[in-house]
Amino acid sequence: MKRILLCAASLVLITVSCNKIxxxxxxxxxxxxxxxxxxxxxxxxxxxxxxxxxSFTTSFNLDSTIRVNTGNIFTLSDISSITxxxxxxxxxxxxxxxxLSNFTSTRVTLASNTDTIxxxxxxxxxxxxxxxxxxxxxxxxxxxxxxxKGTQLTYHVYGQMRRPTSKALNMVIxxxxxxx
Numbered sequence: 001m002k003r004i005l006l007c008a009a010s011l012v013l014i015t016v017s018c019n020k021i022x023x024x025x026x027x028x029x030x031x032x033x034x035x036x037x038x039x040x041x042x043x044x045x046x047x048x049x050x051x052x053x054x055s056f057t058t059s060f061n062l063d064s065t066i067r068v069n070t071g072n073i074f075t076l077s078d079i080s081s082i083t084x085x086x087x088x089x090x091x092x093x094x095x096x097x098x099x100l101s102n103f104t105s106t107r108v109t110l111a112s113n114t115d116t117i118x119x120x121x122x123x124x125x126x127x128x129x130x131x132x133x134x135x136x137x138x139x140x141x142x143x144x145x146x147x148x149k150g151t152q153l154t155y156h157v158y159g160q161m162r163r164p165t166s167k168a169l170n171m172v173i174x175x176x177x178x179x180x
Contacts, residue, residue: 028180030085031069034058036108036173038157046161050107053171055156060112062148066179082148083141085178087122090133092170099169100131104160108173112150119147121155121175128162144177 038054063076089106091099105125109118119142126134147153157173 028178029066029069030176030178031065032174032176033060033065033153036155036157036175038171038173040159040165040169040171042165042167043161044164044166046164050158050160053106053157053159055154057152057154059151060148060153061151069179076149079145079179081178081180082144083178083180084122084138084144085176086135086137087124087176088133088135088174089124089126090172090174092132092172093167094132094169096130098165098167100126100134101128102161102163102165104162106160106173107158108175109156109158110144110147111154111156112147113152114150115146118156119144122173126162148177 036056040053043051062079066074066076066079089100094100103126105123107123108121110121111118121142121144122136122138124134124136157171
């Protein structure tokens with residue numbers, strides 16, 4: 001009986017030690033999810049508050065993303081944290097009168113089939129100067145692992161206008177996550 005208890009205790013210690021070694025050995029990685037592409041119609045009048053700029057749902061496989069980016073060395077079970085590393089917002093068809101400076105800010109929320117309460121993924125302010133691309137590395141990010149364990153991700157994009165636009169704008173938001 002003592003041998004069985006000793007073997008069981010040893011097995012538990014080995015398992016805990018192996019998991020600790022894997023967690024310490026995992027260097028973390030940055031990986032992108034598919035770009036958020038939103039066509040914003042011309043907005044001839046500046047609304048008083050934040051407006052919806054679009055939403056969409058996409059399929060996602062976190063385990064596959066981790067395996068591909070680590071040469072099948074690490075899996076979902078090795079990940080303990082996911083946060084936003086950086087964000088790039090681009091208007092591909094902008095011009096001097098219709099660009100990111102027409103917006104005060106943008107906000108993107110994320111929900112999934114594993115966590116349906118939307119999280120503020122990004123909050124980004126835009127300069128009041130002509131800009132087609134803005135890059136930002138947020139100082140803080142919500143913990144997103146519960147959302148990204150889902151297989152269906154739903155994004156909602158919102159914006160606060162500074163000036164009206166006279167044409168539809170093709171906005172692309174690229175997000176890179178940090179996995180640890």
